[in-house]
Amino acid sequence: MVAATVPQQVAVVVGLGLIGGSLAAAMRAAGCAQHVRGYDLASSAREQALACGVVDAVAPTLEAALTGAAIVVVAVPTLAVECVFEAIRDHAPPGVLITDVASVKGSVLDAAQRVFGSLPPGLVPGHPIAGSERSGVGAARADLFRGHRVILTPHAQSSAAAVARMREIWELAGATVVCMDAGEHDRVLALTSHLPHVLAFTLVNVLSKQDASEEIFRFAAGGFRDFTRIASSDPVMWRDIALANRAALLGAIDLYAEGLAGLRAVVESADAAALHGAFLSAREARSRYLGTLSAPPSRPGEGE
Numbered sequence: 001m002v003a004a005t006v007p008q009q010v011a012v013v014v015g016l017g018l019i020g021g022s023l024a025a026a027m028r029a030a031g032c033a034q035h036v037r038g039y040d041l042a043s044s045a046r047e048q049a050l051a052c053g054v055v056d057a058v059a060p061t062l063e064a065a066l067t068g069a070a071i072v073v074v075a076v077p078t079l080a081v082e083c084v085f086e087a088i089r090d091h092a093p094p095g096v097l098i099t100d101v102a103s104v105k106g107s108v109l110d111a112a113q114r115v116f117g118s119l120p121p122g123l124v125p126g127h128p129i130a131g132s133e134r135s136g137v138g139a140a141r142a143d144l145f146r147g148h149r150v151i152l153t154p155h156a157q158s159s160a161a162a163v164a165r166m167r168e169i170w171e172l173a174g175a176t177v178v179c180m181d182a183g184e185h186d187r188v189l190a191l192t193s194h195l196p197h198v199l200a201f202t203l204v205n206v207l208s209k210q211d212a213s214e215e216i217f218r219f220a221a222g223g224f225r226d227f228t229r230i231a232s233s234d235p236v237m238w239r240d241i242a243l244a245n246r247a248a249l250l251g252a253i254d255l256y257a258e259g260l261a262g263l264r265a266v267v268e269s270a271d272a273a274a275l276h277g278a279f280l281s282a283r284e285a286r287s288r289y290l291g292t293l294s295a296p297p298s299r300p301g302e303g304e
Contacts, residue, residue, distance in 0.1 A: 009033050009034060009035075009070035009071060010033060010034065010035045010036075010037060010068050010069050010070050010071070011024075011027055011032065011033035011035070011036045011037070011069070011070065011071040011072075011073070012036075012037045012038070012039065012065050012066060012069040012071065012072045012073070013036065013037070013038050013039070013055065013073045013075060014038075014039050014040075014062065014065065014072065014073065014074050014075060014076060014084050015039075015040060015073075015074065015075030015076040015084075016038050016039070016040040016045045016046065016048075016049045016054065016055070016058075016075070016137040016140075017040075017045075017075060017135065017136060017137060017140075018131070018135050018136060018137070018139050018140055018144070019075050019101045019128060019130070019131075019144075020038075020040075020073060020075025020076075020101065020137075020140075021038075021049055021054045021136075021137040021139075021140025022130075022140040022141055022142065022144035022145065023073055023075070023101070023128075023145070023173065024036050024038055024049070024054050024055050024073075024140070025053075025054045025140050025141060025142040026142045026143075026144070026145060026172070026173035026174070027169065027172075027173070028053075028054075028055070028056065028142070029142040030142075030169075030172035030173065032168075032169050032172055033070070033071065035056050035057070036055045036056050036057075037055060037056065037057050037058065037059060037065055037069075038050075038054065038055035038057070038058045038059075038065070039058065039059050039061075039062055039064075039065035040058075040137070045136070045137050046058040046059075046060075048136075048137050048138055049137045049140075052137065052138065052140070054137060054140050062084070062087045062091075063087060063090075063091045066087060066088060066091040066092040067091065068093065069092050069093065069096055070093070070096060070097060071096070071097045071099075071165075071169075072088055072092060072096055072097070072098050072099075073099055073100070073101065074088075074098065074099070074100040074101070074102075075100070075101045077236060077237055077240045078102045078103065078104050078107060078108075078237070078240040078241055078243075078244045079107075079240040079243065079244060080240075081100060081102055081107070081108055081111050082111035082114065082115060085098075085111055085112055085115040085116070086115050089115055089116055095121075095122055096122055097122045097124070097162050097165060097166070098112075098120060098122055098123045098124070099123075099124050099125065099126045099166050100125055100126060101126060101127060101128055102125070102127065102244075103127055103189060103193065103194070103237075103241045103245075104186055104189070104241055104244040104245040105125045105127065105153040105182035105185045105186055106182050106183060106186045106244075106245070107244035107245070108125045108182075109125065109153075109155060109182055118157070119155045119156075119157045119158075120157070121157050121158060121159040121162060122158075122159065122162045123155065123158060123162070124152055124153075124154050124158050124162050124163050124166040125152070125153045125154070125155075125182065126150055126151065126152045126153070126166060126170070127150065127151045127153070127185065127189070128145055128148060128149075128150045128170070128175065129148055129149045129150065129151065130144055130145050130148040130150075130175075135234065142173075143174060145170065145173045145174050145175040146173070146174030146175070147174065147175075147176075148174075148175055148176070149175065149176050149177075149178060150170045150173075150175040150176070150177050150178075151177075151178055151179070151180050151185055152166060152167065152170075152177060152178070152179045152180070153179070153180055153181065153182040153185050154179060155182070163179070186245050186248045187248050187251075189245070189248075190245055190248035190249045190251065190252040191252045191255075194241055194242065194245055194248075194249050194252065195249065195252040195253065195256060196230060197230050197231075197233060197238055197241075198242065198249065198253065199256070200227060200228045200229075200230045200231040201231050201238070203227070203228060203231070204228050204231040263275075263278060266278065
């Protein structure tokens with residue numbers, strides 16, 4: 001882990017779930033801020049975060065949490081980001097550094113544009129590719145991001161200092177940081193994360209509605225469990241992601257549907273050579289790119 005050089009400041013984490021709580025804990029552990037303050041709508045989450053030592057202090061209201069903040073991490077569901085931006089606009093000091101952990105970046109930039117009138121130089125959206133089989137602040141841990149990638153999507157007006165500071169904070173948390181255009185991020189994540197979740201949810205729904213559903217699930221093999229484990233993810237979070245990244249996700253669904261239709265035609269025609277070729281091509285492609293894949297979370301989590 002690199003040595004901390006960021007200024008000693010007040011960092012505020014809004015949303016004390018697994019990801020927000022883990023980043024708060026990581027910032028505390030690495031000395032990224034002199035004081036890490038937390039806020040969550042649920043008083044139980046605030047109390048647990050304080051009891052577990054995830055934060056130095058909690059605030060009873062969002063307005064109080066933002067007082068004197070130098071860094072604000074927005075770790076709420078995707079469609080709730082805009083409300084937090086409004087509070088930042090009204091109650092945070094000018095020039096505050098703002099980041100988030102949402103899985104969709106275009107909607108974050110759109111929300112910022114609506115709220116602030118123009119994109120703030122201190123806004124550096126981010127997305128950690130990490131998670132856990134557990135959820136909530138009780139599962140938060142300072143090493144959650146170690147060995148995982150974090151994607152930053154700075155906009156044209158993001159200041160170099162803000163981008164550098166957010167890169168440093170994530171690196172102090174043990175993550176590998178890459179920068180990407182927000183639109184490209186949303187297209188890539190629609191294909192690699194959002195589409196697989198939709199497929200898993202759909203497969204489980206389809207099979208659960210069959211007459212022999214109990215028999216189907218009783219004899220499901222390991223491949224079924226591995227593929228559908230992400231259907232155990234938070235439905236509220238994934239509802240928001242699907243809506244926020246609607247256009248890119250629809251394109252990904254259409255692309256997959258086209259591929260599935262092609263494979264169906266090959267199976268229907270009993271073309272063994274074509275079927276073998278399709279499976280072999282997929283296996284070789286996965287082997288070729290396996291080394292570039294980010295370390296996966298062990299179970300479905302908030303950051304997938």
